[in-house]
Amino acid sequence: MIARLCEAGDLTEDWRPSFERVPRHLFIPDKVWEDGTNGPTRLGRSEDPYAWLNLAYSDQPVITQLDDGDCSGRGYVSSSASMPSIVAMMLRRLNATHGMKVLEIGTGTGWNAGLLSARLGARNVVSVEVDAELAERARKALADAGHQPQVITADGMDGWLPSAPYDRVLATAAVQRVPYAWVAQARPGGLIVTPWGTSFHNGALACLTVDNHGTASGYFGGNVAFMWARSQRTPHGSVEDRVRLEHDYVETHTLLYPREPVSDFDASFAIGLRVPGMKSTVVFDGDRVGPNFTVYLMDPVSGAWASWRIDQGADTYIVRQHGPRRLFDELEAAYAWWRQAGRPTHDRFGLTVNESTQIVWLDSPDQMISWRV
Ligand SMILES: C[S@@+](CC[C@H](N)C(=O)[O-])C[C@H]1O[C@@H](n2cnc3c(N)ncnc32)[C@H](O)[C@@H]1O
Numbered sequence: 001m002i003a004r005l006c007e008a009g010d011l012t013e014d015w016r017p018s019f020e021r022v023p024r025h026l027f028i029p030d031k032v033w034e035d036g037t038n039g040p041t042r043l044g045r046s047e048d049p050y051a052w053l054n055l056a057y058s059d060q061p062v063i064t065q066l067d068d069g070d071c072s073g074r075g076y077v078s079s080s081a082s083m084p085s086i087v088a089m090m091l092r093r094l095n096a097t098h099g100m101k102v103l104e105i106g107t108g109t110g111w112n113a114g115l116l117s118a119r120l121g122a123r124n125v126v127s128v129e130v131d132a133e134l135a136e137r138a139r140k141a142l143a144d145a146g147h148q149p150q151v152i153t154a155d156g157m158d159g160w161l162p163s164a165p166y167d168r169v170l171a172t173a174a175v176q177r178v179p180y181a182w183v184a185q186a187r188p189g190g191l192i193v194t195p196w197g198t199s200f201h202n203g204a205l206a207c208l209t210v211d212n213h214g215t216a217s218g219y220f221g222g223n224v225a226f227m228w229a230r231s232q233r234t235p236h237g238s239v240e241d242r243v244r245l246e247h248d249y250v251e252t253h254t255l256l257y258p259r260e261p262v263s264d265f266d267a268s269f270a271i272g273l274r275v276p277g278m279k280s281t282v283v284f285d286g287d288r289v290g291p292n293f294t295v296y297l298m299d300p301v302s303g304a305w306a307s308w309r310i311d312q313g314a315d316t317y318i319v320r321q322h323g324p325r326r327l328f329d330e331l332e333a334a335y336a337w338w339r340q341a342g343r344p345t346h347d348r349f350g351l352t353v354n355e356s357t358q359i360v361w362l363d364s365p366d367q368m369i370s371w372r373v
Helices: 002-007 016-021 049-056 084-094 111-120 132-144 180-184 259-263 265-274 327-340
Strands: 031-034 041-044 062-066 077-081 102-105 125-129 150-153 166-171 186-196 204-210 216-223 250-254 279-284 293-298 305-310 317-322 349-353 358-362 368-372
Touching: 002 016, 002 084, 016 111, 031 049, 041 049, 084 111, 084 166, 084 186, 084 204, 084 216, 102 111, 111 125, 111 132, 125 132, 132 150, 180 186, 186 216, 204 349, 250 327, 259 265, 259 327, 265 327, 265 349, 265 368, 293 327, 305 327, 317 327
Parallel strands: 102 125, 102 166, 125 150, 166 186
Antiparallel strands: 031 041, 031 062, 062 077, 186 204, 204 216, 216 349, 250 317, 279 293, 293 305, 305 317, 349 358, 358 368
């Protein structure tokens, strides 16, 4: 795995010794799930040791918990060992060197905290995990692997004040809003690296530099999809829960095909910025990827939804919209804006976070695109 990561340019020479000293399989629990098109499938070390080890050393995320550990849940991924190439890329972007103190948010298996400890020294690493059981398992795996950074059971959205200030803050759970505690607990000149997204798009990597006045600012860059930090998840709910037979709707037709607005990384990133609170789900006929499908756009807060029906060979596509927002119209307008703006890639956008606001801009902080308190 290490050779493959180096060959692909994902793992650089400075991080290679840490990867060699901290074997990933020591952090993978015996019972895991493999991600697939039909959802997670169970994989046990004792039942299939070869497949288990193979998964541990493939460039894949390994799912280690569903539904926050609730066995009766619906199968939502709530913890995993992140994909090795993404771990390596984020460590590279963190630009951490010996002697720096790092705060990691989202200990998960502890592998990343182990990699950081091997490079920076365990006393310079603090890792916060919201789930007590996962934190305990990570502490044990880290100790077994010979590293003992501080692993704290707490809500990482508050950072970890007792060990502040930090030179680097690395989040391995995605946020829609960067907690100000991370900025306040970083040293001036420090760096915050975090997956960041919207309810429509998860997500891009934000790399923010903290200044002397308590503001963090920087560009997005990198395609990373992470599970949301617990308190920043958009509420779950299926299409059946939200799109009900008794709902009235307005029906129109469109020529717009969903591929670019829904699936293109840069287009959907920009649309998510312009259309807050909108989730999307694609339902294929017969539950298999095929030419006929419906895109559902939903706002869990207001209850508004839109369905966008694609039948192969049709001249136009039927759109139905219900509720206080016209979600399809909002998406169409945001997509038109993105095209008119010259189809900017996500790495031309940036983020500025201060104590009261979070501003997303295009090219420079004076070109504001979206604003949140
Ligand atoms: C993708 S996993 C992290 C992978 C981990 N860095 C590793 O090396 O295995 C994301 C983790 O973030 C944790 N998490 C989610 N919300 C959190 C929060 N508010 N504070 C701390 N941890 C959180 C989840 O429980 C999960 O274990």
